[in-house]
Amino acid sequence: MKILNEFRMTAESKSVNESFVRGTVAAFAAQLDPTLEEIADIKTAVSEAVTNCIVHAYAHCVGKIYIYVAICEGGLVKIKIRDKGCGIADIKQARTPLFTTSGGERAGLGFAVMESFCDKVYVRSKVGCGTTVTLIKKTGGRAENG
Amino acid sequence: MSVKIVAAQQKMTAYLDGEIDHHNAAFIREEIDNAVMASKPEVLKIDFDNVTFMDSSGIGLVMGRYRTLSMYGGKLIVSNLSPQFYRIMKLSGLEKIAIINKREK
Numbered sequence: 001m002k003i004l005n006e007f008r009m010t011a012e013s014k015s016v017n018e019s020f021v022r023g024t025v026a027a028f029a030a031q032l033d034p035t036l037e038e039i040a041d042i043k044t045a046v047s048e049a050v051t052n053c054i055v056h057a058y059a060h061c062v063g064k065i066y067i068y069v070a071i072c073e074g075g076l077v078k079i080k081i082r083d084k085g086c087g088i089a090d091i092k093q094a095r096t097p098l099f100t101t102s103g104g105e106r107a108g109l110g111f112a113v114m115e116s117f118c119d120k121v122y123v124r125s126k127v128g129c130g131t132t133v134t135l136i137k138k139t140g141g142r143a144e145n146g
Numbered sequence: 147m148s149v150k151i152v153a154a155q156q157k158m159t160a161y162l163d164g165e166i167d168h169h170n171a172a173f174i175r176e177e178i179d180n181a182v183m184a185s186k187p188e189v190l191k192i193d194f195d196n197v198t199f200m201d202s203s204g205i206g207l208v209m210g211r212y213r214t215l216s217m218y219g220g221k222l223i224v225s226n227l228s229p230q231f232y233r234i235m236k237l238s239g240l241e242k243i244a245i246i247n248k249r250e251k
């Protein structure tokens with residue numbers, strides 16, 4: 001898949017950055033001329049992945065969140081959100097709807113939201129090293145000559 | 147983000163305005179819980195008409211208020227969800243335990 005444009009940024013794992021990151025990623029993806037619904041889907045999925053870095057990966061510290069976005073021919077958006085936090089021991093269990101290690105006000109539905117709003121969600125993780133979540137979203141794709 | 151709470155007799159409505167994410171969910175929770183615990187309304191309606199963004203933190207917020215109300219037998223209504231928010235809420239199965247309504251038109 002030919003990459004038309006790509007973009008990287010690093011953000012500190014502070015909750016105030018959640019809206020900034022999802023808004024910036026969505027603004028970048030807007031080059032593909034997606035529908036409003038597709039933009040909302042991207043914002044929501046990115047918000048889930050970034051919030052997980054803040055709440056889980058760096059639960060007891062402030063760390064860096066590495067964000068990479070590529071827009072590709074055919075209206076495809078590829079987003080990678082990576083942390084160097086605690087990692088996930090059992091990825092299959094983590095992706096199970098309603099599973100959470102936080103309890104209280106967390107629903108355990110972050111991965112379920114990412115999966116329902118994106119076309120593909122890949123998770124790679126190593127305990128003690130960190131986690132990379134890759135989100136793939138197809139959009140209407142009217143910017144072939146970008 | 148702002149929360150406006152209107153109470154009439156035994157019914158309380160919390161009008162949410164803005165974005166619901168992990169960053170501001172705690173503020174919304176406190177505003178609603180303070181009002182609910184002070185007067186224990188029979189019905190709490192959370193109105194999403196002016197909500198512009200919501201992720202799973204919004205589900206956590208609603209499920210948490212459901213638990214608060216259940217402790218004393220109160221009922222929860224979630225209203226004016228956009229089609230997108232409705233989809234998110236349904237992932238939780240909330241419609242089985244509370245009344246959830248989409249935005250009109």
Ligand SMILES: Nc1ncnc2c1ncn2[C@@H]1O[C@H](COP(=O)(O)OP(=O)(O)OP(=O)(O)O)[C@@H](O)[C@H]1O
Pocket residue numbers: 048052053055056057058083085086087088094095099100101102105106107108109110111112131202203206
């Ligand atoms: N980046 C991450 N680093 C470490 N653990 C993670 C990460 N992302 C997710 N997890 C683990 O996976 C679990 C499930 O994540 P998910 O986003 O589905 O639910 P949640 O964050 O617990 O709740 P919600 O997203 O509904 O508020 C988390 O409870 C956590 O244990």
Ligand SMILES: [Mg+2]
Pocket residue numbers: 048051052109110111202
């Ligand atoms: Mg989450």
